[in-house]
Amino acid sequence: MRKVIQLSLVLLLMVSMANAQRENAINIISYNIRLNVASDGENAWPKRKDNVKALVRFHDADILCVQEALPLQVDELLENTNYAMEGVGRDDGKRAGEFSAIYFDKSRFIKKDGGTFWLSETPEKPSKGWDAALNRVCSWVRLFDKKNKKEFLVFNTHYDHIGVQARIESAKLLKRKIQEIAPKLPVVFTGDLNVTPETEAIATIKSFLIDAKEASVEPAYGPVGTFNAFKFDSPLKDKIDYIFVNKGFKVQKFGVLSDSKDLRYPSDHLPIIARLSF
Template identity: 75%
Template sequence: MKIFLNFIICLFLAVGSFAQKKETPINIITYNIRYNNPSDGINAWPNRKDNVKALAKFYDADILCVQEALADQFDALSEDTNFAFEGVGRDDGKRKGEFSAIFYDKTRFLKKDGGTFWLSETPDVPSKGWDAVLPRICSWVRLYDKTNKKDFLVFNTHYDHVGVKARIESAKLIKKKIQEIAPKLPVVYTGDLNVTPETEAISTIKSFLQDAKEITIEPPYGPSGTFNNFDFNSELKNRIDYIFVNKGFKVEKFAVLSDSKDRRYFSDHLPVFVRLFFN
């Protein structure tokens, strides 16, 4: 009888181990790609476009969240890829202005819902909020992972670069919206938040989500900062780009990617990468 019980226990552990190995991770990159500004000269978008796309492909991004993408950049990122997308231009809710878009592998994920809201007192219509200089948005998508057979949500945003109150209130609004839209499902929240980790805007998010950098199983990889200002000699101290998750995910890897070519970065921000598993 004891031998039989030991056999059953071993079989149970083996099945559990197999099930864990069978689960497929999700690779996510968030990346402020810098808007298409001809005055950037050698760093203008046409000179960077192929490198940005190559980076996403090399790191096997299942989901690519971008900020500052104008319509032509938005289009370019989906050309000759498996990406479908969620997102609108912030100026008119269509194609005018910058996108905070979410690109996802359409061969793996099925969109079940999605949308965009404005970071303002009137989130359902194009608008500026509080002391913000520009309209700001958060796009989101609910996806079904056909590989792991689970639903989850991704939210992607870009806070105002000037308005202190706007950043604080944006964080509060995002907290409210995520709790309304995804009260029980696994959630990923990404973005260029234009604030460093010690600020109130970050502590508001950390009151209900976890900073992927702080909970990664493997040690964080790459520099601390994410803003380089197209300066290859930047000290990379300012961390303003983030990925957060709720307890529906565990973070296996976290990295700030400092890829470059010919001593030039592909944007004035560095991309942030995570590899996630469902809990």
């Protein structure tokens, strides 16, 4: 009888610990939401913004990292939410151009620090690097998690879509910057990196961070590819969106979300999600 009671107590303790781990986990979504351009027609932002917001809300994103967000989109993603936002426009370091913005639940997280640097030879100011076609930025924020009583950092970026050398050099710059800004704390690095996993640019990141998909305790969920080009019958073969972590985090789950409505995707990329614990 005593052994039965002991076993029951152990099982109850395990269930309690598992529930606590789920409750204290951080859900983070990385999502290229596609910039707002009228030429997208039926897929233009005004016709899909509500679906983007509903997706983020349904999947309980504690942190949302977006790419390609223009100022109006940045503002609309904040409306009727409990988010605060870190990020600047890539063209002037203020409001002009696309953001690589980071949204975080302000009731759970306290911002300790944050900033933006450019993916270029002059990262401290608005600039275009190497053979890139456009200015590119990485925004970052250091947060205190009130649930877990821990600090961590989130970095979010969008590599150039044209410059091969720019993507390679951007990865090298990111490695230096992340190690400089966050030498000891847990780190999450997200982004649309415009490269597939076998490339040098990804190898550089994997030399010091771990792909959340590969680290997930549960088998990764969803398709392999993350770019759909607004085609509902896309084969979804090419993975170009990523969430990386360092050893400060355990990845409980990872998924590529193929949510749709009326045979339409909310963006030309699929969002990716990871559930993280310290």
